[in-house]
Each structure stands twice: as C-alpha cells, then as structure tokens.
Amino acid sequence: MNTPARLIEDLRSRGQRATPQRHAVFEALWENRSHPTAEAVWATVVEHMPTVSLRTVYSVLGELVAAGEITQVDLGTGASRFDPNTSGHHHLVCDRCGMVVDVQVDHDDVRPTNSAINHLSADAHRARDGDGFRVTGTQIVFRGMCSRCDASDPPPPPPHT
Amino acid sequence: MNTPARLIEDLRSRGQRATPQRHAVFEALWENRSHPTAEAVWATVVEHMPTVSLRTVYSVLGELVAAGEITQVDLGTGASRFDPNTSGHHHLVCDRCGMVVDVQVDHDDVRPTNSAINHLSADAHRARDGDGFRVTGTQIVFRGMCSRCDASDPPPPPPHT
DNA sequence: CGCTGATCAACATGGGTTGTTGATAAGAAC
DNA sequence: GTTCTTATCAACAACCCATGTTGATCAGCG
Numbered sequence A, B: 001m002n003t004p005a006r007l008i009e010d011l012r013s014r015g016q017r018a019t020p021q022r023h024a025v026f027e028a029l030w031e032n033r034s035h036p037t038a039e040a041v042w043a044t045v046v047e048h049m050p051t052v053s054l055r056t057v058y059s060v061l062g063e064l065v066a067a068g069e070i071t072q073v074d075l076g077t078g079a080s081r082f083d084p085n086t087s088g089h090h091h092l093v094c095d096r097c098g099m100v101v102d103v104q105v106d107h108d109d110v111r112p113t114n115s116a117i118n119h120l121s122a123d124a125h126r127a128r129d130g131d132g133f134r135v136t137g138t139q140i141v142f143r144g145m146c147s148r149c150d151a152s153d154p155p156p157p158p159p160h161t
Numbered sequence C: 001c002g003c004t005g006a007t008c009a010a011c012a013t014g015g016g017t018t019g020t021t022g023a024t025a026a027g028a029a030c
Numbered sequence D: 001g002t003t004c005t006t007a008t009c010a011a012c013a014a015c016c017c018a019t020g021t022t023g024a025t026c027a028g029c030g
Helices: A004-013 A020-029 A038-048 A054-066 A122-128 A147-151 B004-013 B020-029 B038-048 B054-066 B122-128 B147-151
Strands: A071-073 A081-083 A090-094 A100-103 A134-145 B071-073 B081-083 B090-094 B100-103 B134-145
Touching (some): A004 A020, A020 A054, B038 B054, B054 B081, B134 B147
Parallel strands (some): A090 A134, B090 B134
Antiparallel strands (some): A090 A100, A134 B134, B071 B081
C-alpha cells in the first residue's frame, strides 16, 4: 500500500474526505506485517482514537481493498485478514495459533498446465471450452505449526491476532 | 476416501453404527469431484433419503474429516467444501461462480526455504526459533475465471454448487 | 459559514456452522 | 425378539463474521 500521507492525498483528489479515522486505519496498516483481522486493526486504532467504531474500520478496510491498496486474504483462520503488502508473495500459516508469515517461494512461476488438469467433472470440461480457464492469480499457503506451538503441546497458546 | 463399503466396515470395527444416513453421505461423496458444500452434499443425499436432516450431514462430514477420509477446504467461496480426493493435488477456483477444479502442478515440490522467509515480524522470528516452522501441507489455489463466466459478462451465472 | 459526506451508537440481518433439547428410531449383540 | 445404546430427528438457539440500517451528530472542505 501507499504511505498514509499519499492515501490522504488520493482521498482529497477523489473528492473524499481526509478524516482522522481513515488516517488512523492507514497508520495501523502501514508497514504492518502481522496480517491483522478487522478486529485487530480496530484494536490498534482504538489505542489512539478510543471513539472509532468497528463498523467504521470495516468500511475503511473495504475502501482500501476496493482501491487495491491492501489485499483481503481468507486463510481459513476464522476471520479475513488484511495485508498491506500487495506485491507477489505467499503465506505460511500456523494451524494452531493462526499466525501468518510472508514467504517467498522457490518456483514462483508455478502454473497449472491445461494438459495437467485431471479428474475433470462435467463442469470442468465446460470450463475448459474456449481456451480454458483464465488464471488471474496464484495463492500458495503453507500450513503447519510454528515452533512456539510445536513446543507447547496442549493447551494451545492464545490465538494470534 | 475409502469406498462406502469399507467405511461401513470401519464404523463397525470402531463400535459405531452403520446407519443408512451415514451410508448415504458416503455414497454422495464417493467419486464426487465437484467439491460440494455441506448443503450440496445434503441435497444429493435427500434425493434418496428425504428425511435426512442437514444437521446430520454436518455431523457425518465432521466425522469423515476427523477420520482423514475427506478434506475440508476453505477456498473463500463462502462455505467450506469437502473433497474426497485426499491425494496431493491443488485447486483452480472461478472467482465468479465458485466452480472448483482439481489440478496438478508443474513443480509439485514447491517449498518455502527458510532462507527465503522474509519480512519477518517479531512473531515470525520466534516462529523460526528451534528449526523454524514445521510445514505439514501445501495448498495452491489458482484463481481466475472459467470460460463460461468469462464469456458471459454480467450477469454472472448462478453460483456453482 | 454552509453543504454534505463521514462517523457514531445501536440495532438488525444474513450466511454458515455448531450446540442443545427431548423424543423417537433403529443398529448391534445376545 | 429383546435389550441396550447410539444416531437421528425436528426445532430450536447460539455463535462468529460481516454488512446493512437508522437518525443524529460531527466535521472536512470549498
């Protein structure tokens, strides 16, 4: 994502308003690599602006996603997570505490080959008609356990925000 | 997953009961490559056993997942999907209609190298302590549009079950 | 200053999933 | 067939995440 200052400029140029709430959400996300949930973002914002509502945070996050400034990722950890790092990268997820870490991958040119599509259902066959599926994005998720969870068997540590 | 007949045997050997409802769910999943949601499984089952409740289908699906007979995949299409194909493969998802197709991948040895883990947060650093993250599974999701959706601009076709 | 968009609190709604209840059905073992 | 016990049923309620709604208030911007 762009810097908070830049995002504020963009708002003005689009005729939207540079509110302190929006700015606070921008700041909470800027250089944030923890892949926070909406609630986690809200928790950060509220530290400095106690009156901001969770509803407003959801709105601003939605705007940022729509503008392509951040990415909304659903890694099956219950709630959506928001990632200000929009450059190509992948994720490593701890299945116990939900912690998410950015990773780069050896073969970043991973692609499904049309010839390799197998086990085709009737729908899949139809999907391949007319030059087949058009792939617009690739998401790689590595699942497992972080060393902290791996070390402490039960009970699991509190879920990572 | 194993054959319905085999799963019935397994139930008996575990002291559980081979009910027709369980059998019907097994049959609905057997060789089913459509990645059905719980409701879709229920719809199939109900065709032959109209009295089966959705609640029971959820229970049986949960048992199968726990037994490792099927995989529960969350591909961000709203509801969880259930996949009786537990052998290593990946998925291709249409972002418009939600259709899911199994795919094989060129480089199936895709791995995150410890040296390639970057942008580490404090938590991630801790995660790498003691030999780092233990990766137990890799999930690759290709996103895009199937040809059917690609051809018909708006409005989108009915969501794929 | 005035217009209007943004935010607020509080609430309702929605989908997906799980839990609970008490009653009933029906496997499994004998 | 009898008995014991598990599954299932229907009908709920509850949960979480997310979004929509309301009417009032605030405040950015020209």
